[in-house]
Amino acid sequence: MRTGAAMALGSTLIGNPVALAGIPTKKKKVVVITFGGGARDQETFVPEGQENIPNLMRDLIPQSTFFTQVVNRGILGHYVATASLATGVYETINNFASLPPEHPTVFEYFRKDLRRPPTDAWVVAPSNGFNRIGESNNRSYGPGLGASVILPKHLLTAAMSGRTTDYGHLLRDNYESPLFAQDLGGNEFQLQQLEMMLKLSVDDFKSHALTLSSPDELSVYIARRLMRQLAPSLLWITMHDIDIAHAGAYSLYIEGIRRTDRLCAEMWKAIQSEPDYAGNTTLFILPDFGRDSDDDSGGNGFQHHRTGDALSRTTWMMALGPGIREGVVYDRPMQSTDLVPTLGSLLGFSPSLAQGRPIAELL
Amino acid sequence: MLPRDLKPEQFRGYPPEARKLVTNYIAALQRLPLSFLPSVLREAIEFDYKFPAERRALERELANLSSLSAEQLQDWLQGFAQIHLSAALENFDWINAPAQFVEQLSSHLWTTHQLDAFRTAAVAYADRLRAAVPPEPPAMPRLGIAVVGQGVASYDEPLFRKLRPHGAYYSRVNPENGLRVLLDAVAARAKAHPAPYAHWYIDGGQPAEHDVTLTSVSYAALEPARAALLGKMRADIDRPGMGPEALRTHLAQLRPADLGLDKGGDEVLDRFRIKMLTEGSGTQVFSTTFAQWTAREALRRAQPLTLLVRFAPRQRQRPMNELLAATAESAELDPVGSLVDADMGAYYNWLNQQRLPGADQASFLAWFEGHSQALTIGPATPRGTTSTSAVDLIQILASLA
Numbered sequence: 001m002r003t004g005a006a007m008a009l010g011s012t013l014i015g016n017p018v019a020l021a022g023i024p025t026k027k028k029k030v031v032v033i034t035f036g037g038g039a040r041d042q043e044t045f046v047p048e049g050q051e052n053i054p055n056l057m058r059d060l061i062p063q064s065t066f067f068t069q070v071v072n073r074g075i076l077g078h079y080v081a082t083a084s085l086a087t088g089v090y091e092t093i094n095n096f097a098s099l100p101p102e103h104p105t106v107f108e109y110f111r112k113d114l115r116r117p118p119t120d121a122w123v124v125a126p127s128n129g130f131n132r133i134g135e136s137n138n139r140s141y142g143p144g145l146g147a148s149v150i151l152p153k154h155l156l157t158a159a160m161s162g163r164t165t166d167y168g169h170l171l172r173d174n175y176e177s178p179l180f181a182q183d184l185g186g187n188e189f190q191l192q193q194l195e196m197m198l199k200l201s202v203d204d205f206k207s208h209a210l211t212l213s214s215p216d217e218l219s220v221y222i223a224r225r226l227m228r229q230l231a232p233s234l235l236w237i238t239m240h241d242i243d244i245a246h247a248g249a250y251s252l253y254i255e256g257i258r259r260t261d262r263l264c265a266e267m268w269k270a271i272q273s274e275p276d277y278a279g280n281t282t283l284f285i286l287p288d289f290g291r292d293s294d295d296d297s298g299g300n301g302f303q304h305h306r307t308g309d310a311l312s313r314t315t316w317m318m319a320l321g322p323g324i325r326e327g328v329v330y331d332r333p334m335q336s337t338d339l340v341p342t343l344g345s346l347l348g349f350s351p352s353l354a355q356g357r358p359i360a361e362l363l
Numbered sequence: 364m365l366p367r368d369l370k371p372e373q374f375r376g377y378p379p380e381a382r383k384l385v386t387n388y389i390a391a392l393q394r395l396p397l398s399f400l401p402s403v404l405r406e407a408i409e410f411d412y413k414f415p416a417e418r419r420a421l422e423r424e425l426a427n428l429s430s431l432s433a434e435q436l437q438d439w440l441q442g443f444a445q446i447h448l449s450a451a452l453e454n455f456d457w458i459n460a461p462a463q464f465v466e467q468l469s470s471h472l473w474t475t476h477q478l479d480a481f482r483t484a485a486v487a488y489a490d491r492l493r494a495a496v497p498p499e500p501p502a503m504p505r506l507g508i509a510v511v512g513q514g515v516a517s518y519d520e521p522l523f524r525k526l527r528p529h530g531a532y533y534s535r536v537n538p539e540n541g542l543r544v545l546l547d548a549v550a551a552r553a554k555a556h557p558a559p560y561a562h563w564y565i566d567g568g569q570p571a572e573h574d575v576t577l578t579s580v581s582y583a584a585l586e587p588a589r590a591a592l593l594g595k596m597r598a599d600i601d602r603p604g605m606g607p608e609a610l611r612t613h614l615a616q617l618r619p620a621d622l623g624l625d626k627g628g629d630e631v632l633d634r635f636r637i638k639m640l641t642e643g644s645g646t647q648v649f650s651t652t653f654a655q656w657t658a659r660e661a662l663r664r665a666q667p668l669t670l671l672v673r674f675a676p677r678q679r680q681r682p683m684n685e686l687l688a689a690t691a692e693s694a695e696l697d698p699v700g701s702l703v704d705a706d707m708g709a710y711y712n713w714l715n716q717q718r719l720p721g722a723d724q725a726s727f728l729a730w731f732e733g734h735s736q737a738l739t740i741g742p743a744t745p746r747g748t749t750s751t752s753a754v755d756l757i758q759i760l761a762s763l764a
């Protein structure tokens with residue numbers, strides 16, 4: 001299905017034999033975008049779904065190496081699955097608790113092995129439980145070695161001193177457990193750092209936030225600000241708008257897909273336009289997993305990811321950037337835990353406790 | 364506590380009909396693996412409040428399990444027997460709280476990477492059961508009707524795209540008096556083939572006047588219960604130590620009387636209604652989700668002969684805390700978004716209808732309320748066709764008869 005969608009692009013997908021040796025001498029950087037709330041093929045890569053992802057179809061896939069069968073064999077909850085993506089191990093922590101991953105994260109490997117400062121690894125995430133995603137409780141790594149985590153919704157709430165009347169659209173909740181926002185803790189971004197690190201006044205932040213339409217737009221805004229001011233070498237953004245699907249409203253799910261498609265393209269443009277990133281940055285885009293099939297009577301179609309059926313476990317990944325072949329599609333199955341070892345090979349660190357394998361097609 | 368140690372007196376907390384059922388089959392229950400038995404008890408404990416179709420299905424399943432020899436049973440359930448359970452699960456009060464056990468089991472299966480094995484075992488069991496105890500055919504060919512788009516003045520995007528390949532699309536339907544025609548047709552079917560919970564009318568908004576013989580559920584009629592539920596949810600959320608899983612468990616334990624839903628004189632339907640609000644996801648805040656989920660559950664559980672679902676505009680998306688606090692009067696509506704929701708909902712209604720016995724004889728009609736677009740699917744309907752002839756809903760219904 002995804003192969004067909006990609007191949008339908010025709011001559012634009014003729015493989016570009018870019019040599020790996022062509023990577024510039026600037027320090028390599030990686031940006032990872034994950035979706036907390038996968039989108040199914042029906043709404044994306046099949047012909048009638050492609051209208052929802054025009055940017056992925058026309059702009060990004062032709063420039064990418066695209067993997068059509070990324071299987072997640074772990075727990076299909078967004079926090080625990082994102083933690084699994086970030087550790088390269090299928091984590092088993094409680095999806096709804098504010099807990100750190102049990103295995104070292106990619107950020108810890110990166111910073112410890114390469115002796116990078118805290119400012120070089122960042123996570124921009126929804127403000128529900130993800131505040132602990134930056135570092136594990138592993139004894140050999142853990143506190144002080146992880147990524148700094150920004151929770152833009154939390155930041156906005158703080159900036160508003162709790163008066164969020166005009167910003168409700170940016171503070172939408174965790175749809176998987178829509179009624180709760182856990183107590184925040186861990187290495188979260190402090191409001192006073194807004195001005196110091198992002199060079200953004202509270203007033204400017206508030207006024208710009210008014211121009212945005214969703215939490216993911218807020219996340220991308222913050223991510224771009226981070227890129228401009230701190231230029232971290234490892235930046236991880238977790239988007240969440242699509243997961244409104246849990247509320248069962250199909251139109252809102254589709255809106256989420258279209259917005260995410262647009263935001264991915266914006267991030268790629270930002271990478272190409274920021275001097276610190278242009279020409280030396282690899283972008284990975286992948287949903288954390290899929291959603292239930294219409295054919296499984298145990299589920300309710302797009303609404304959830306509870307059946308554990310093949311569609312809910314299988315998703316895709318694209319990689320773009322220097323040294324990555326363009327317009328190439330791979331159908332071989334791979335696992336979502338393969339991401340961290342691949343990042344290790346690209347950036348030069350050793351994720352010794354990760355279970356996955358480096359993706360040979362990207363190295 | 365293991366299944367082999369089961370004794371009839373341990374079920375004294377069950378409602379009377381349920382107690383009688385499990386006592387009758389206690390010998391069969393004692394032979395089941397613990398990874399499987401609580402799923403059966405979860406259904407059995409609700410026996411007094413189940414629809415007739417569900418009751419018959421459960422009785423037939425238990426009779427079948429009872430009839431199997433030890434070797435056969437081992438063969439049927441070997442996949443379940445291989446599931447490793449924790450001591451905590453074995454010590455859980457799965458007799459009196461089977462639903463909570465199943466929730467815990469689900470979490471255990473995910474965490475221990477046994478979900479796929481359990482899923483394989485469950486599918487194999489269901490296939491064997493269906494073969495050994497074929498589902499009862501319906502008393503008459505089923506008819507499903509979805510009415511979408513209430514409140515939408517115009518809509519230029521194509522409708523019923525997922526349904527069109529399966530049936531005939533009509534572009535010149537006379538919409539006059541359309542809802543009345545459809546409700547009258549449903550009432551006529553109810554009169555022709557009367558049976559409890561066999562003919563349903565679900566409305567995502569204010570229900571239209573309808574025949575009293577129809578089993579009716581509507582979002583508007585449940586407004587007081589919904590407001591009471593949202594109030595309880597807000598109070599629960601503010602309680603120290605409450606998390607999403609605890610809230611879900613608490614909601615599942617609510618009874619009709621807790622939400623003022625015990626005055627209808629129909630305990631089975633009252634229970635069904637409350638489950639739509641307490642067990643659904645999004646049903647508490649979006650009427651389109653409520654209508655789709657209620658239709659799904661009505662089809663799955665009651666297996667109606669006739670089901671008319673009318674979708675109504677839902678409120679616009681807002682942060683969940685605002686949605687929970689909203690009153691019906693204060694909610695701003697999203698008619699076009701609701702039409703898109705309902706279009707998909709109609710597709711799901713058809714899919715769920717086709718999962719029931721007699722699918723090859725079943726018919727389905729979707730209509731854009733107040734407008735000229737409709738779609739039909741039936742055994743005699745040509746697939747993937749379009750009709751541009753002027754037609755009314757009476758004629759369309761006749762084509763499905």
